[in-house]
Amino acid sequence: MKIGKIWPYILLIIGSVVMIFPFVWMLSTSFKAPMDIFNLSIFPESPTLANYIQIIEESMFIKWFLNSIIIALITTISVLFFDTLVGYIIAKFSFVGRTVLFILILSTLMVPTEMLIIPWYMMSSDFGWADTYWGVLFPGLMTGFGVFLMRQFMEKIPEDLLNAARIDGMNEYAIFFKIAVPQVWPAISALGIFTFLSNWNAFLWPLIVIESASLRTLPVGLSFFSSGEAESKWHLIMTGATISVIPLILVFILLQRHIIKGITLTGMK
Amino acid sequence: MEQQNYSLKQDPEYTPRPNKKSIIKKFRGSQKLQKYLFVYSCLLLPILFYFGIRIIPTLFTFNVGFRDWNLLSTGAQPFVGFENYLTLFKDEVFIKSLLNTGVYIVLGVVGQLLFGIIVALLLHKINRFVGLFRVIYFIPYVTSIVAISWVFQWILMGNGIINDVLVNLGIPPQPFLNSPDQAIYVIIAAMIWQAIGFQMVLFLAGLENIPDMLYEASEIDGATPWQKFWHVTFPLLNPTIVFSAVIGTITFIQVSFTQVINMSVDGSGGPLNSTLSVVVYIYQLAFQQFDMGLASAATVILFLFIMALTIFQMKVLTKKFDY
Numbered sequence: 001m002k003i004g005k006i007w008p009y010i011l012l013i014i015g016s017v018v019m020i021f022p023f024v025w026m027l028s029t030s031f032k033a034p035m036d037i038f039n040l041s042i043f044p045e046s047p048t049l050a051n052y053i054q055i056i057e058e059s060m061f062i063k064w065f066l067n068s069i070i071i072a073l074i075t076t077i078s079v080l081f082f083d084t085l086v087g088y089i090i091a092k093f094s095f096v097g098r099t100v101l102f103i104l105i106l107s108t109l110m111v112p113t114e115m116l117i118i119p120w121y122m123m124s125s126d127f128g129w130a131d132t133y134w135g136v137l138f139p140g141l142m143t144g145f146g147v148f149l150m151r152q153f154m155e156k157i158p159e160d161l162l163n164a165a166r167i168d169g170m171n172e173y174a175i176f177f178k179i180a181v182p183q184v185w186p187a188i189s190a191l192g193i194f195t196f197l198s199n200w201n202a203f204l205w206p207l208i209v210i211e212s213a214s215l216r217t218l219p220v221g222l223s224f225f226s227s228g229e230a231e232s233k234w235h236l237i238m239t240g241a242t243i244s245v246i247p248l249i250l251v252f253i254l255l256q257r258h259i260i261k262g263i264t265l266t267g268m269k
Numbered sequence: 270m271e272q273q274n275y276s277l278k279q280d281p282e283y284t285p286r287p288n289k290k291s292i293i294k295k296f297r298g299s300q301k302l303q304k305y306l307f308v309y310s311c312l313l314l315p316i317l318f319y320f321g322i323r324i325i326p327t328l329f330t331f332n333v334g335f336r337d338w339n340l341l342s343t344g345a346q347p348f349v350g351f352e353n354y355l356t357l358f359k360d361e362v363f364i365k366s367l368l369n370t371g372v373y374i375v376l377g378v379v380g381q382l383l384f385g386i387i388v389a390l391l392l393h394k395i396n397r398f399v400g401l402f403r404v405i406y407f408i409p410y411v412t413s414i415v416a417i418s419w420v421f422q423w424i425l426m427g428n429g430i431i432n433d434v435l436v437n438l439g440i441p442p443q444p445f446l447n448s449p450d451q452a453i454y455v456i457i458a459a460m461i462w463q464a465i466g467f468q469m470v471l472f473l474a475g476l477e478n479i480p481d482m483l484y485e486a487s488e489i490d491g492a493t494p495w496q497k498f499w500h501v502t503f504p505l506l507n508p509t510i511v512f513s514a515v516i517g518t519i520t521f522i523q524v525s526f527t528q529v530i531n532m533s534v535d536g537s538g539g540p541l542n543s544t545l546s547v548v549v550y551i552y553q554l555a556f557q558q559f560d561m562g563l564a565s566a567a568t569v570i571l572f573l574f575i576m577a578l579t580i581f582q583m584k585v586l587t588k589k590f591d592y
Contacts, residue, residue: 008391009398015388016405018462023408025430026420040433086315095308101316108323112522112575114548115568118333118561119326142318166300172307201413203527204548208556219415219527226419227536234423241416252411256404259411263467264474 023245029238037235051239059229061243063214064221071136071206071217072199078141079195080188086142087150088180092162102151109144117208124209135209136217140199146191149266153184190262193255200248218244333565340559353566363567365542366550367574373457373525373546374578378517380461382510385468390502392469393476403473407466414463414524418531421459422446446534449543456532456544460524468513475509476502511586515579522548522575547571 029037031047039045055061089095090102120139121130129135157180165175181188206217216224222240230236252259334353338346357363388406392399409417425431425445432442446452483501492500525546529538537553538545547567555564 008394012388012391012395012402016402019405019409019465022417022420022424023412025424026416029423038428040430082315082318085311089308089311093304093308095305101312104324105319108319108327110572110576111323111327112519112568112572114523114526114551115330115572116323116326118555118565118568119329120322121555122561123326139322141322142315144323172303197411201415201527203415203530204523204552207530208552219413222413222419223415223531226531237419238423241413241419244416245412248411248413249408252408253404256407260403260407260470263470 023249026238026241026245029235030242032235034233034235051235052243055236055239055243059225059240060214060216060221061218061225061240064216064218065243065247067133067215067221068200068218071133072196074133075137075140075199076192076195078137079143079146080192082142083146083191084150084154084181084184084188085176086147087152088154088176090147091151091154092157092159092180105144105147107144109148113139113205117205120205121208130209131211131215133215136206136215139205140195140202143195146195149187149191150184153187154180157183186261186265189258190266193259193262194266197248330565330568333561334569335566336562338560338562338565340561346562349562353562354570356563357566357570362542362545363547363550366538366545366547367570369453369543369545370522370525370547370574372453373460374518374521376454377457377460377464377521378514380457381464381468381517382513384461384465385472385513386506388465388469389472389476390498392473403469406469409463410466412463414527415531417463418459418528421455422532425455446532447540449541452533452540453544456525456528459532460521460528463524464517464520468517471509471513472506475506479505507587511583514582514586518578518582519575522546522571525549526552547574 024042028042028044030051031049032039032044033046033048033050036044036046086105090098116139124130124135129138161183162175162179165179170178201219202217203219203223206220207223210216210220213221213224222244225240226237230240333346335348335350336346337349337352392402395402423429427442427444427447431445436442444451445455479502483505484497487497487501526548529544529546529549530536530552533539533544538549548571551564551567551571554560554567
């Protein structure tokens with residue numbers, strides 16, 4: 001009976017090693033001097049910060065990092081605002097064109113992004129949006145998924161609660177922000193986390209729309225860096241990878257309860 | 270029903286009963302006006318967005334797919350009917366990329382569901398350190414695919430750590446990403462590795478929703494653990510499996526681009542196109558050869574491919590179980 005209780009732990013620990021090892025090896029390489037990287041010890045013999053100093057001084061990682069944060073933050077704020085608002089309106093108001101609008105928004109969910117990159121690219125070059133922050137941002141400002149999700153949650157808000165506020169003379173904007181939004185806060189934070197993550201990791205569209213090196217996002221920057229200027233300099237590539245991976249892992253560990261709850265909440269609808 | 274009459278109706282057809290006082294009518298009238306003002310003012314930008322950036326571009330792609338449209342040649346973009354589609358289906362590289370995408374999706378989605386369920390079941394069995402294991406298995410999901418792809422390249426290099434371990438175990442070193450036979454599976458393994466945590470969380474939630482009563486009942490009936498899994502757990506996890514499979518398929522198609530660009534030896538689906546996915550090929554057609562007509566036709570095929578797959582998954586995986 002005792003062995004039966006222990007084997008799940010053994011399997012999970014083996015799995016954990018597989019999950020963690022790539023990160024350990026990445027970190028370890030990033031602290032090694034160039035000639036030590038093929039020395040296959042997990043703990044560097046003479047750990048050095050030289051790789052980090054070199055990367056920060058000679059390439060644009062800090063700039064790329066800031067670009068990624070700015071783009072992911074603006075997109076997330078826009079998605080949260082508009083998707084919540086549209087979800088609320090579709091759930092709680094009847095107006096001419098409501099069903100048509102909802103079906104149109106849902107239908108955009110069926111179309112993969114890949115199908116839109118060509119028209120977006122043409123739009124961007126015609127309107128002069130290519131190679132700007134706006135060019136990276138504009139396709140993601142609202143999402144069909146978010147509207148769908150928020151509508152589900154908004155529908156559960158009791159009508160009486162909103163009407164009570166109306167009778168008290170609150171205007172519709174105040175009702176949305178002060179009554180409706182607090183009711184669906186868990187869903188909003190889940191949507192926010194996912195939107196941020198997917199924009200932080202976005203690769204295809206930023207790769208297409210950005211031309212100048214200083215406007216690259218972190219994934220695009222790292223990709224060019226690793227195949228270009230740092231080719232085969234694995235100590236530098238691993239340092240770049242560490243810079244793009246570790247902040248997100250730390251944020252995740254801080255917010256892990258919310259993130260895991262968020263997946264469960266949104267996934268189980 | 271009676272209750273509804275007291276609440277302020279949102280129905281535009283609603284008229285207050287005639288015996289109400291006029292002041293209430295006025296109040297309601299202004300409320301209705303305010304509501305309409307609110308609804309349409311708030312919907313203005315979203316409607317513009319969905320039409321301008323989602324719906325019209327989608328239709329535009331269909332249009333471009335029927336034209337000879339190359340950005341390098343100036344001048345007209347003549348309508349050529351299904352010619353782009355015919356060219357694509359005669360193009361061996363495109364067919365190869367479609368087949369590869371099929372392999373990515375089938376192995377990748379099955380793999381992540383399988384490992385997701387296994388980890389969730391193991392976590393469900395234990396009662397200590399559940400939170401810690403959950404965090405560990407979930408970490409890869411929040412990390413940048415680009416960064417991780419380069420880490421895997423580094424680990425799996427000819428003289429990298431994995432080959433070193435293999436040699437020490439007496440196994441000959443493997444070419445991994447340099448081999449046309451192994452590269453695609455290495456990339457799929459990396460994709461599965463990154464997605465296990467996400468699937469695990471979904472399945473854990475699914476498992477927690479299964480009432481203990483059902484397990485107790487099956488225990489009384491003398492069911493073996495395997496029977497318990499097959500007749501209680503599996504059917505009740507069915508909605509989760511369908512959801513995970515659909516989500517997994519859609520994300521895999523997109524992720525395959527990032528992973529292939531950053532993991533394949535030449536950065537474009539090599540060696541010998543063995544890791545080329547449809548999205549990578551579309552990218553090459555559109556942004557390296559600037560043949561927008563051909564690329565658009567390929568995205569339309571991708572769209573139909575995803576749609577067919579989603580419908581198939583919903584039909585096949587959604588089974589009705591009787592108890």
